[in-house]
C-alpha cells in the first residue's frame with residue numbers, strides 16, 4: 001500500500017517524459033516496411049536534411065499517409081505506427 005503511494009508519482013512523471021519512447025508500434029518492422037515500400041522516390045536524406053519539412057509527430061503521421069497515397073502500397077494502422085516509430089526513433093526524435 002505504502003509502496004504504491006511512493007511509486008505513483010514516479011510512474012506518472014516517467015509516462016510524460018517518455019511519451020515518444022512509448023509510441024505504439026515496432027520500429028524494427030517499420031524499418032523493413034520502409035526499405036521495401038518507401039525508397040522508390042526518396043532515400044533517407046529527406047529525413048536528415050537541414051530544412052526538412054516535418055516538425056511534429058502529427059506532421060510525421062500525416063506525411064506518411066500522404067506518401068502512402070502516392071504509392072501502390074496499402075498500409076494498415078499498425079504498419080503506419082511501425083513506420084512512425086521507426087522514423088521518429090531513427091531521424092526525427094520528437095518528444
Ligand code: HEC
Pocket residue numbers: 034037038039040041042046047051052053054060063064067068070071083087
Ligand atoms: C511516389 C513517391 C514517394 C514514395 C513512394 C514515398 N514518398 Fe515520402 N515523399 C515524397 C515526396 C515527393 C516528398 C517531398 C520531398 C520534398 O519536399 O523534397 C516526400 C517526403 C517525405 C517525408 C518528409 C521529409 C521531411 O521533409 O521531413 C517523409 C517523412 C516521407 N516522405 C515518408 C515516406 C514514407 C514512410 C514512405 C513509405 C510509406 C514514403 N515516404 C514513400 C514522395 C514519396
